Amino acid sequence: MNVFIALKADLENILAGKVLCREQVSAEAVTTFGLGAPLPLIVEPRSIEALSAVIKQFAVYGFSPRILGHGSNVVLPDEVVSFPVIQLGEAFRKFTLVNNVSAGELEGLLSAEPAALVAPPEGGAVELLAFAQTNMMMLSQKLTKLGLGGFEYAAGIPASIGGALYMNAGAHGWSICNCLRKLWLLNARGEIEERQGENLNFGYRSSGLNDNELIVAGLFVLQQEDVEIVRERRRKALDYRQATQPLQYPSAGSVFRNPSAQTGQEGKSDALSAGKLLDDCGLKGQRCGGVEYSTLHANWLIRVAPEAKTADVLSLLAEGKKRVQEKFGLELHSEIKFW
Numbered sequence: 493m494n495v496f497i498a499l500k501a502d503l504e505n506i507l508a509g510k511v512l513c514r515e516q517v518s519a520e521a522v523t524t525f526g527l528g529a530p531l532p533l534i535v536e537p538r539s540i541e542a543l544s545a546v547i548k549q550f551a552v553y554g555f556s557p558r559i560l561g562h563g564s565n566v567v568l569p570d571e572v573v574s575f576p577v578i579q580l581g582e583a584f585r586k587f588t589l590v591n592n593v594s595a596g597e598l599e600g601l602l603s604a605e606p607a608a609l610v611a612p613p614e615g616g617a618v619e620l621l622a623f624a625q626t627n628m629m630m631l632s633q634k635l636t637k638l639g640l641g642g643f644e645y646a647a648g649i650p651a652s653i654g655g656a657l658y659m660n661a662g663a664h665g666w667s668i669c670n671c672l673r674k675l676w677l678l679n680a681r682g683e684i685e686e687r688q689g690e691n692l693n694f695g696y697r698s699s700g701l702n703d704n705e706l707i708v709a710g711l712f713v714l715q716q717e718d719v720e721i722v723r724e725r726r727r728k729a730l731d732y733r734q735a736t737q738p739l740q741y742p743s744a745g746s747v748f749r750n751p752s753a754q755t756g757q758e759g760k761s762d763a764l765s766a767g768k769l770l771d772d773c774g775l776k777g778q779r780c781g782g783v784e785y786s787t788l789h790a791n792w793l794i795r796v797a798p799e800a801k802t803a804d805v806l807s808l809l810a811e812g813k814k815r816v817q818e819k820f821g822l823e824l825h826s827e828i829k830f831w
């Protein structure tokens with residue numbers, strides 16, 4: 493029997509009603525770039541207990557846990573992958589204001605109806621618990637309306653909270669780790685672990701977490717501020733994005749990390765922005781198959797034709813790296829995760 497069919501049968505047997513297994517899921521359905529072969533098996537656990545059981549069953553079959561959030565930074569290969577993928581289900585799209593949450597309370601909060609999100613009248617700092625599959629853009633919008641500052645620069649980043657934490661997503665000098673108090677993850681043995689934000693090894697677009705550590709929720713500290721001030725910061729961030737990014741095309745966002753960020757000079761030197769370097773090497777508009785370096789922003793590869801392949805992305809990526817290395821002696825590193 494095919495290993496995925498056997499694994500699916502086992503999971504449905506052990507976790508009846510607590511897991512959803514989807515076979516042959518297209519790249520368009522689960523990634524923003526929409527490139528590559530369909531995923532043979534996506535497993536959606538509906539609770540933390542079910543996620544733990546899924547991780548253990550994967551191990552029985554010799555698979556490491558691999559998780560997909562909203563697929564906005566992942567590109568799938570053109571060949572069918574040889575592993576199953578976990579994606580947290582609808583239950584994990586939940587957030588609520590809390591006080592002193594412990595790991596033992598998470599499962600209860602996950603299954604409970606979340607309380608309506610209302611800013612407390614006294615002002616000051618509040619704590620927000622967000623489960624990993626929560627849509628970060630939607631969260632940014634809701635918090636801004638309440639004048640709760642912390643996520644306004646997340647506007648326009650099409651991430652799940654788990655993916656944003658794993659990647660330490662950010663923009664305009666803000667990163668999600670700035671407002672994180674702690675997070676909870678399941679380790680490769682399926683056990684829950686609590687990690688304080690200050691003990692994590694966050695860096696530029698990186699959390700320092702291992703690939704097999706699956707984030708289930710984050711606890712964030714938000715500041716209550718004047719609604720108009722928070723709204724203005726968010727509006728400016730969105731306007732800038734609209735003006736500078738080719739948002740009408742499928743993509744995975746920026747292709748390369750900014751070399752300035754790697755040298756600790758993020759935002760200080762335009763000369764070390766990957767977009768500027770690629771532009772200076774004449775890559776804007778360069779096309780391979782159905783993929784192209786955007787003419788609006790050279791650090792974005794966009795899908796311009798339906799026949800586009802991951803091989804086209806890899807070829808353009810290699811060309812960009814080569815030209816920047818030759819002209820500037822700088823090595824660019826991909827920000828996109830290629831599976």
Ligand SMILES: Cc1cc2nc3c(=O)[nH]c(=O)nc-3n(C[C@H](O)[C@H](O)[C@H](O)COP(=O)(O)OP(=O)(O)OC[C@H]3O[C@@H](n4cnc5c(N)ncnc54)[C@H](O)[C@@H]3O)c2cc1C
Nearest residue numbers: 561562563564565566651652654655656658661662707745
């Ligand atoms: C239009 C567009 C604009 C973008 N703008 C920005 C931007 O301004 N700033 C920025 O930083 N990024 C940006 N990105 C890139 C992307 O949105 C971020 O990297 C985001 O954090 C990825 O989140 P995701 O949920 O889509 O993760 P995925 O793409 O699904 O996964 C990315 C990585 O995170 C891991 N992961 C996902 N969920 C979990 C979890 N629960 N636990 C552990 N690991 C997990 C995956 O295994 C994978 O390694 C943009 C992308 C697009 C398409």
